[in-house]
Structures are given as structure tokens and as C-alpha cells.
Amino acid sequence: MEAVNLTQILEFLLLGLSEAPELQPVLFGLFLCMYLITVLGNLLIILAVSSDSHLHMPMYFFLSNLSLVDICFTSTTIPKMLVNIQTQSKAITYAGCITQMYFVLCFGLLDHFLLTVMAYDRFVAICHPLHYMVIMNPRLCGLLVLVSWITSSFYSLLQSLMVLQLSFCADLEIPHFFCEINQINQLASSDTFLNDMVMYFSVLLLAGGPLAGILYSYSKIVTSICAISSAQGKYKAFSTCASHLSVVSLFYGTSLGVYLSSAGTHSSQSSATASVMYTVVTPMLNPFIYSLRNRDIMGALRRLVGVAAL
Numbered sequence: 001m002e003a004v005n006l007t008q009i010l011e012f013l014l015l016g017l018s019e020a021p022e023l024q025p026v027l028f029g030l031f032l033c034m035y036l037i038t039v040l041g042n043l044l045i046i047l048a049v050s051s052d053s054h055l056h057m058p059m060y061f062f063l064s065n066l067s068l069v070d071i072c073f074t075s076t077t078i079p080k081m082l083v084n085i086q087t088q089s090k091a092i093t094y095a096g097c098i099t100q101m102y103f104v105l106c107f108g109l110l111d112h113f114l115l116t117v118m119a120y121d122r123f124v125a126i127c128h129p130l131h132y133m134v135i136m137n138p139r140l141c142g143l144l145v146l147v148s149w150i151t152s153s154f155y156s157l158l159q160s161l162m163v164l165q166l167s168f169c170a171d172l173e174i175p176h177f178f179c180e181i182n183q184i185n186q187l188a189s190s191d192t193f194l195n196d197m198v199m200y201f202s203v204l205l206l207a208g209g210p211l212a213g214i215l216y217s218y219s220k221i222v223t224s225i226c227a228i229s230s231a232q233g234k235y236k237a238f239s240t241c242a243s244h245l246s247v248v249s250l251f252y253g254t255s256l257g258v259y260l261s262s263a264g265t266h267s268s269q270s271s272a273t274a275s276v277m278y279t280v281v282t283p284m285l286n287p288f289i290y291s292l293r294n295r296d297i298m299g300a301l302r303r304l305v306g307v308a309a310l
């Protein structure tokens with residue numbers, strides 16, 4: 001099949017989760033509801049943290065950043081999917097596809113980094129409680145978030161620039177509901193060895209590194225909790241990191257499930273369906289996990305809703 005120059009490519013086709021016409025209204029309604037719940041839930045977390053002085057602490061500063069990233073993450077993929085379903089079009093421009101891929105990579109990697117930073121925050125709070133405010137000072141907190149944003153942005157830019165160097169054949173159908181980098185690389189007619197090597201090495205370093213940091217932090221946390229003599233003290237210490245542990249388990253559990261699903265079935269459509277768990281469901285559930293298991297957040301949300309009702 002003849003390769004097409006990059007300047008001649010007008011659009012890719014996003015095949016979505018299903019091509020069955022009778023399922024399109026169901027998918028539209030389902031994803032619209034999940035998107036609205038995700039945006040509203042995470043926005044409430046951001047407003048609660050910013051409006052309540054009791055929540056001006058490192059843990060909630062990182063949480064508000066995570067909520068912002070989750071809003072951006074879902075806004076990168078779902079609105080385009082909804083527009084395509086509504087207009088009965090599967091097209092996305094070449095520039096739009098590369099842009100979407102950039103932001104998916106950026107916000108997805110930011111999730112990894114912020115969850116790692118939050119694990120470090122819980123490690124300091126439980127293992128070094130007397131020095132917590134000294135170690136987790138505003139300057140360090142801001143620096144950790146800034147480095148996360150810069151690293152994610154540069155990595156996404158690198159991957160996007162490498163994709164721009166690829167040539168493609170006439171078949172530009174992506175069996176996914178967004179422009180996923182692995183699917184785009186598979187469509188290329190030119191050699192993708194360097195792209196694949198950079199991608200796999202980056203996954204090992206930028207995703208495996210944060211996961212190792214989280215596991216190390218929680219190994220130290222568990223050791224510290226086990227050293228506490230009273231049952232009440234153990235419960236109080238564990239409750240401070242239970243929400244974060246739940247979110248980490250959900251995020252990495254669904255990500256691992258997607259990998260095993262795609263590796264086991266070798267079906268792009270099954271992989272796309274499984275990826276909904278970490279791209280849509282996890283950002284939607286995060287606000288519920290943090291608010292339902294955290295009295296401070298619940299109290300701030302009640303006060304926020306009470307002020308809005310006046």
C-alpha cells in the first residue's frame with residue numbers, strides 16, 4: 001500500500017467503542033452522564049479546597065491538582081467522542097488527532113506523578129509527623145507539582161514530534177474512541193522501531209518509577225503503622241491514607257487490567273473498551289472516594305453547598 005506524505009493527510013477515523021447504530025444513543029447518554037459527573041465532582045473538590053482555609057494543607061493541594069488533571073484528562077477525549085456520535089461522523093483532523101494524543105499523554109502521565117507525590121506526602125505525614133510541615137513546605141509542594149507538569153509536557157511533546165515524522169498508508173482507521181499513541185504507531189507505513197523503543201523505555205521509566213515510589217512509600221507506611229501500639233492509633237494513621245490507597249489501587253488496577261486484556265485478546269476493540277476504566281471511570285470515581293472517606297472534605301462540601309444555597 002502506498003505511503004502518504006504527512007502534508008496530504010487530512011483526517012483519521014475514530015471507530016469508537018462500537019459501530020452498531022442501535023448502541024450509539026446508549027453510548028452517547030452513558031458517556032455524557034459520566035463526563036458531567038466527572039467534571040462536577042472534581043470541580044466541587046477544587047472549590048471546596050480553595051474556599052475552606054482548613055483544607056489549605058499539602059495533601060489537599062495535591063488533591064485539587066489531581067482533580068484539575070482529571071477534568072482536563074476526560075475533557076480531552078469524551079467531548080470529541082460525543083460530537084462524533086451526535087454528528088454520526090468518525091473523522092478527526094490530523095492536527096486534532098496529534099493534539100489530542102499530546103494532551104492524553106500529558107494528563108495521563110500527570111496522574112502517575114501526582115499519585116506518587118501524594119504517596120510521598122502520606123509517607124512524611126505518618127513516618128515523620130513532627131517534621132511534616134517543615135518538610136512539606138509550600139515551596140517544596142509547588143516545586144513537586146511544577147516538575148510534574150514540566151516533565152509530562154516535555155515527554156508528550158517528544159512523543160508528538162516523533163509521530164509527526166511518520167508516514168501513513170491510506171488506511172487511517174483507529175479502532176479506539178481517542179487518538180491512542182500505540183494505535184497511531186501501528187497505522188504507520190514507515191519504520192516505528194525508534195518510536196516503539198522510546199515509548200516502552202518511557203513507560204518503564206516514567207510509569208514504573210512512580211509505581212516503585214508508591215510501593216516504597218507504602219511499605220514504610222505499613223511498617224510505621226505496625227509499630228504503633230494502640231489499635232486506635234493504627235486506625236487513625238491508616239485512615240489518613242485509605243482514600244489515596246483506594247485511588248492508587250483503582251488507577252493501577254484498571255491500567256493493568258487494560259494491559260492484560262489487550263495482551264490476552266489481541267483485539268483493539270476489546271482494548272478500547274477496557275481503557276474506559278482508567279480514562280473515564282477512574283476520574284469519575286476519584287471525587288466520591290475522597291469525599292466519602294474524608295470528613296474534612298465532606299464538611300467543606302456541606303459548607304460550600306450551604307453558602308451556594310443562600
